[in-house]
Amino acid sequence: MKILYFGDVVGRSGRDILIGQLPKIRERLSPDFIVVNGENAAGGFGITEKIAEEFFSAGTDCVVLGNHSFDQKEIMPVLEKDARILRPVNYPKDTPGRGFSALKTRRGKTILVVQVMARLFMDPLDDPFAAVEKLLAGNPLGKKYDAILVDIHGEITSEKMSMGHFCDGRVSMVVGSHTHVPTADAQIFPGGTA
Numbered sequence: 001m002k003i004l005y006f007g008d009v010v011g012r013s014g015r016d017i018l019i020g021q022l023p024k025i026r027e028r029l030s031p032d033f034i035v036v037n038g039e040n041a042a043g044g045f046g047i048t049e050k051i052a053e054e055f056f057s058a059g060t061d062c063v064v065l066g067n068h069s070f071d072q073k074e075i076m077p078v079l080e081k082d083a084r085i086l087r088p089v090n091y092p093k094d095t096p097g098r099g100f101s102a103l104k105t106r107r108g109k110t111i112l113v114v115q116v117m118a119r120l121f122m123d124p125l126d127d128p129f130a131a132v133e134k135l136l137a138g139n140p141l142g143k144k145y146d147a148i149l150v151d152i153h154g155e156i157t158s159e160k161m162s163m164g165h166f167c168d169g170r171v172s173m174v175v176g177s178h179t180h181v182p183t184a185d186a187q188i189f190p191g192g193t194a
């Protein structure tokens, strides 16, 4: 399965380049599923319903957010009703929206997308590892879900890399977001997780 992930799309310039390039990228790579981190899509702060719709119309299948999830208050009811937009799963109980979602790929497979917040130099939230473990326990890859993607949103590469090792062999892909800096550390772990 081919999954494309685009990390934090910032403001109009970020949206324009992504939305402008997506048709060509889709034609060239024929992805099964496209995920966009849109937490900074509205002028750097959060996302609006209109912007989320622009991402979806351009072929995005899932939008993940992060610590800027609620910068635009109007997105709260959208997060409640649209399972394609995710805020961190380890936010306090009763936070609007959801942190994981089982969605259909273009070729009819089921993918579980999880977004979780890291904690080092970030907000004091529930343990991200425990939150992911709770979702993975009893859900071996390839049974209920054909693919599982975990987006870990945080400052520190070591914490994000730890999530990669923690999930190795149990999910398809772990990606890090939030810092807006490419780290060139893409790899496939021994258990097969990218």
Ligand SMILES: [Fe+2]
Pocket (backbone or CB within 6 Å): 008, 039, 040, 066, 177, 178, 179, 180
């Ligand atoms: Fe960001």
Ligand SMILES: [Fe+2]
Pocket (backbone or CB within 6 Å): 039, 066, 067, 068, 153, 177, 178, 179
């Ligand atoms: Fe962030």
